[in-house]
Amino acid sequence: MATRIALLALVPMLLLAAAGGLWLRAQMHHSLLGSFEQVLREKAQRVGARLHPGPQGELREATGGADEFSAIYAGWYWRAQQGREVIRSRSLWDMDSLPIDARPVRGSAALHLSTGPLQEPLLALTLPISLGQPPAEVALTVYGPAAQLQDNMRQIDRTLLLAGGLLMVLAGLLAWLQVRVGLAPLRRLEALLTALRAPHGAGPDVAQHLAAPTGRDLQPLQNELAGLLAHNAHVVARARAHAVDLNHALKKPLALLSAQASAQTQVSSAEVRRQVEAMAQLVDRYQARTLSDALHAHPGAAGQAVDVRECAAQVLRMMQRLHADQALDWALEDVAPDPLLWRGERADLEEVLGNLLDNAGKWAASRVRLALSVEGSAEQAMLCLDIEDDGPGMTAEQLQAAGQRGVRFDESVQGSGLGLAIASQIAQAYGGRLHLHKSTGLRGLGVRLEMRGLVHGPVRGSSGRTG
Incomplete structure (x- = not known):
């Protein structure tokens, strides 16, 4: 019973904690990825504002001050492509392009994993922009370092896993405590019933023995058990008394027959018949009393x-x-x-x-x-x-x-x-x-x-x- 109660408490809690933890993890990952995506969009807008078509329609970048895309292999990169023409940030140096995973990152539909020139993890965002008149379609891809973001996501996973583990340990302790406290009345009742079967037991006063407090919730059951055991003891006592009574009642006709047989060589058949009929009546009488006792045990049979x-x-x-x-x-x-x-x-x-x-x-x-x-x-x-x-x-x-x-x-x-x-x-x-x-x-x-x-x-x- 303790195992079933503990499992009924812990299994649903484990499922709820697991589902809640996964949902919270997904929400936090989505929030971090959304924030990073917003950063990349802002940088893409800033880069797109510096791009313009040249005299021959070629792509050019307006000169300006240094930024995060200026330092070589700085971790921030961009690449713009119009048809077969490609220009890139100074930070890419001599690398024409970076490999991009075709599948989007889990938790974001726009970000893709990529690998930088130094084999560092990157997140890439590709946006279409229009340049010149008539508008020319340009695909602008902006890359950002993903190491810090991935560390943050792993830290979130570890924190959630640790919190979930601690929660389950705490829930297990509370369930154990609840089972121990909740089933304590049953254990006390079990101890009382076990004491009844001890060599000396509780004596004839079973009801008084079972009157010891075990808990308000079990008191009705305890009272019913006390009544049942007392009734059974009474029935057994009556059955023993019937046997003693029948034994005592049969002794007299048997003693008379034995005395006559000892005193005489022959005993009259009438005397034998009379004593046998008396004994038969005694047996029938006590058999009827035994049936009456059985009906007392089941009052509905009256x-x-x-x-x-x-x-x-x-x-x-x-x-x-x-x-x-x-x-x-x-x-x-x-x-x-x-x-x-x-x-x-x-x-x-x-x-x-x-x-x-x-x-x-x-x-x-x-x-x-x-x-x-x-x-x-x-x-x-x-x-x-x-x-x-x-x-x-x-x-x-x-x-x-x-x-x-x-x-x-x-x-x-x-x-x-x-x-x-x-x-x-x-x-x-x-x-x-x-x-x-x-x-x-x-x-x-x-x-x-x-x-x-x-x-x-x-x-x-x-x-x-x-x-």
């Missing part, structure tokens, strides 16, 4: 909105059949607005209600109450499920330890010790929480479950009633 009332009533009826021998009073209190629709997986809602109600049914003496309510503003509304029983409840120490995986306070009651942990995990997956407390109404255990995902208004295609 299904239709769930009618909470209908789902709660169905689970409550199932609990009544499951605990029919206890003759419990199962009550559903509904103070939530109508309709009560929740955007989530029905299997998650059924599982969390099933775990909590089943746990209440195991410990209740005579009554279990389920209350539905909604709290918070419309944008931050939380679905609240309150489950209470009139059982013995829990001590403060037990309330603090409750919810840990596999923790059970009474081995005489059937269970795996995972119900509260699973319910808490599902609540957290939907941005909520699980809170245990002593029931104020029934004096037993009270469980409050809060989850986000309420749908406001009727949803097309939702199950259950819509208002």
